[in-house]
Amino acid sequence: MRIATWNVNSVRSRLDQVVAWLERQQPDVLCLQETKVEDHLFPEGAFAALGYGSAISGQKAYNGVAILSRLPLEDVQVGLEALLPGDNAAGALSEQKRVISALVEGIRVLNLYVPNGSGLKSEKYGYKLEWLACLGRYLAAQAEQGEDLCLVGDFNIALEDRDIHDPARLSGGIMASEPERLALRTALGERLHDVFRLFEPASDHWSWWDYRSGAWDRDRGWRIDHIYLSDALLACATGCAIDKQVRGQEQPSDHAPVVVNLQLPEQDAEDGFAEVRELG
Numbered sequence: 001m002r003i004a005t006w007n008v009n010s011v012r013s014r015l016d017q018v019v020a021w022l023e024r025q026q027p028d029v030l031c032l033q034e035t036k037v038e039d040h041l042f043p044e045g046a047f048a049a050l051g052y053g054s055a056i057s058g059q060k061a062y063n064g065v066a067i068l069s070r071l072p073l074e075d076v077q078v079g080l081e082a083l084l085p086g087d088n089a090a091g092a093l094s095e096q097k098r099v100i101s102a103l104v105e106g107i108r109v110l111n112l113y114v115p116n117g118s119g120l121k122s123e124k125y126g127y128k129l130e131w132l133a134c135l136g137r138y139l140a141a142q143a144e145q146g147e148d149l150c151l152v153g154d155f156n157i158a159l160e161d162r163d164i165h166d167p168a169r170l171s172g173g174i175m176a177s178e179p180e181r182l183a184l185r186t187a188l189g190e191r192l193h194d195v196f197r198l199f200e201p202a203s204d205h206w207s208w209w210d211y212r213s214g215a216w217d218r219d220r221g222w223r224i225d226h227i228y229l230s231d232a233l234l235a236c237a238t239g240c241a242i243d244k245q246v247r248g249q250e251q252p253s254d255h256a257p258v259v260v261n262l263q264l265p266e267q268d269a270e271d272g273f274a275e276v277r278e279l280g
Contacts, residue, residue: 001071001262002026003109005152005225007033007208007255011066014253015043021246022050027259028070029104031111033154034253035064042066057097065100065111065153074103080134083141089134098131099138105264107233108142112153114184117174125174128156129183136187143191150262151192151228154208154255157184159194162203163223175224192228195260196240207242208255216247227260236262 004027008014011032022030030052035042037058044054047068055076058064067073079094081087082101101110112135117128142149158176161167170176196205206221215221227240240260247256 001028001105001107001264002259003029003031003150003152003227003262004257004259005031005033005111005154005227006257007113007154007225007253009034009036009253009255011035011064012037012041012043014251015046017246017249017252019046019050021243021257022047022052022068025243025257025259029109030068030257031109031152032066032068033064033111033113035066036061037064055100055102057100059097063097063113065097065113067100067102067109067111069102069104069109071104076100076102080138083138084134087134087137089130090138093131093134103147106148107262108145108147108149110142110149110151110153112151112155114153114155114157116156117180119174120177129179132180132183132187136183136189139187139189139192148233149192149228149230150233150260151188151226152258153226154224155184155226156224157181158222158224159184159226165204165206165220165222175222188228191230193231193234195227195229195234195237196223196242196258198234198237199240205242206244206256207258209247211254225255225258227258229260229262233262236264238263 035058038060039056039058042056052068055073056066057078080090081094084090098113115128118124157180158164164170207223207225209215209221238261243257
């Protein structure tokens with residue numbers, strides 16, 4: 001099973017790019033963030049024409065998450081409050097459309113768009129830390145269900161210095177502050193593992209390049225788009241890569257897709273990972 005995550009920074013603005021990417025890479029599941037569209041305007045038809053069903057949770061102009069799948073999407077759950085019905089914070093935090101999950105062939109695929117936080121002195125930074133604390137409670141509740149978990153999304157956090165092009169300057173700032181990193185590590189616990197690092201331990205692998213300051217041309221990026229697997233799924237992983245070349249297209253998203261391949265016991269060995277490579 002091939003599962004991908006991509007912050008598309010407006011699904012309608014980049015619909016042609018997403019369709020072309022699906023046709024080329026043919027993942028079984030693609031999780032989108034920052035769809036920036038209300039549910040009734042989401043371009044489900046374009047994806048259905050390629051054989052993908054859609055589970056969506058969007059809002060006008062901001063945020064928004066979706067799961068596209070060639071396999072049946074079952075037990076779709078939207079928002080942090082889906083697993084925390086008595087948690088007042090979860091209800092309030094779910095007003096921003098940042099969380100959606102579904103069962104796909106018995107695997108819980110959980111798609112997140114973590115708040116950016118804006119700056120260390122911004123009230124949005126406190127919101128981000130509160131959101132991450134609630135995520136920890138959510139993941140604890142999910143673990144009790146006993147489902148294998150593939151957690152993906154735009155986490156807006158470089159978890160380690162090797163995830164930033166200039167850690168000496170940027171570590172300690174927004175998206176790389178110790179409270180953010182600690183909050184995410186605490187939420188993940190010992191159950192969830194960064195599958196990309198299983199295959200690529202070195203630095204210089206980025207998934208996001210700011211539109212400003214010529215970041216793409218100078219390859220000054222961050223790795224903030226992650227895929228985490230629970231133990232049983234980690235043992236099935238045969239590869240994980242960033243499709244970097246997508247960021248070099250005309251009028252691209254500032255993020256590139258990240259893809260993991262899982263060799264599940266019932267799959268044929270030929271369902272390999274040869275087609276996806278980090279380019280450039």
